Amino acid sequence: MNPLPLPFNRVEGTAILAEKFESFQGEGPLTGQRCVFCRFSRCNLTCSWCDTKYTWDWAQYQPTDVSHRVAVPELINWVAECDVDLMVITGGEPMIQQPAMTALAAGVGEDVRVQVETNGTLAPVPELVDLVDLWVVSPKLANSGVGYSRRIVPPALAALQDTGRAVFKFIVTDVASDFSEIGELIDTFGLKRIWVMPEGDTPEKVLAGTAAIHEPALERGWNVSTRLHTLTGAR
Template sequence: MSTLQHTGLRLRVSEKFGGTVQGEGPSTGVPACFIRLALCNLICSPCDTPYTWDTTRFDLRKEAHYENVEELLAWALDQPEDLVVVTGGEPLIQMAGLTELVKGLRAAGRTVEIETNGTIAPSEALVAAGPYFNVSPKLSRFGAAMPETRRLVPDVLRAFVTTGRSRFKFVVSEAAELAEIAALEAAYALTDISVMPEGTDPEVILAGMRTLEGPVRERGYRLGTRLHVLLWGDERGR
């Protein structure tokens, strides 16, 4: 931690909270604390955290604040959960501060997962720090407001695969979208794929899981969920 006390690096933070569980991906159900960073480089209309980036609807001067890396590190290490999830927004926009935060967390023995949309390649220093990357490329329907070249960056997807520490997580609303996932899997050698239904209502999530279970299983993917939505609906900070 002493090496962080002189960096002067800050991160723009939307919110942070503990006393919960990881709701998505391979660590679903694991006790976790969360640091949600502000700002995103994509404009997904179904986004469930638009307050982290959408200046047309939210005032980021009120929704986000700056914190020194060492302050965030101290907060995270004061939480009882071993797993620290850094999410967004898009965390890799703030690469320098993110890297120092992860270095401090890993040096203290914490497990770190970074949630990313997979369009910004992680630096060598960030990969070396040892986090897991939960990569969530945006499919054509979810990212309909953007050209494909913005939501899918081939060299970046390959870079994440090369780390050996990336898991791929897709949000879908219907089984037909699994063909799009399969094409990405083949093109970029994606591994550890989970598929979860879109939604911020428990009944919508359950209905989506029932619809997807068979097709997802047949593809050999993991059926994912949004456990935090099942437990607490669309409540922030959970």
């Protein structure tokens, strides 16, 4: 697996996109809300269970087959045509392309809330901070197979926490070890507004995983997310 994002030319006013589509938010605090997704291509991590490897795994995918450059004004027009009040900017790791994110978030206007899904390893630039209504930060645990210093970047976590509009969502594969690791991260970095969500690419796995985290999460005062898109088979 290529551990680094493929270099690409930054062209002002454009984004390297994997896909865009209209659906319902499938996970996290806004689960069930109708929205549009703008999935940016490229990632700076290489999680073993990643369900969007077409955004970064160039051993499996050809970048030219699975990503394309889009003019940001074109994206803004598409969002307006969809007539939604929520836009989710996701990836991959969209924060690799913050200038494009900033232009997009500014362009959709105040009637469209902006949610960003990020792995929490890159701090937001000031001009982007005020344009984002909700940061769903998903720091990766040891279960991702990624080394600690690559997946946990304290200044980036602090900057996202300081926005006052961040929640932290952790993907769980094993309740005992993962909950212990999440607890350590919460204590170390003073994280607040915690969500836990099962890993899984089948309805059976997601249902079993959600059942497994239900009680332990309740005991710790954390929130639980399912994966609606996996349960329904939609994207």
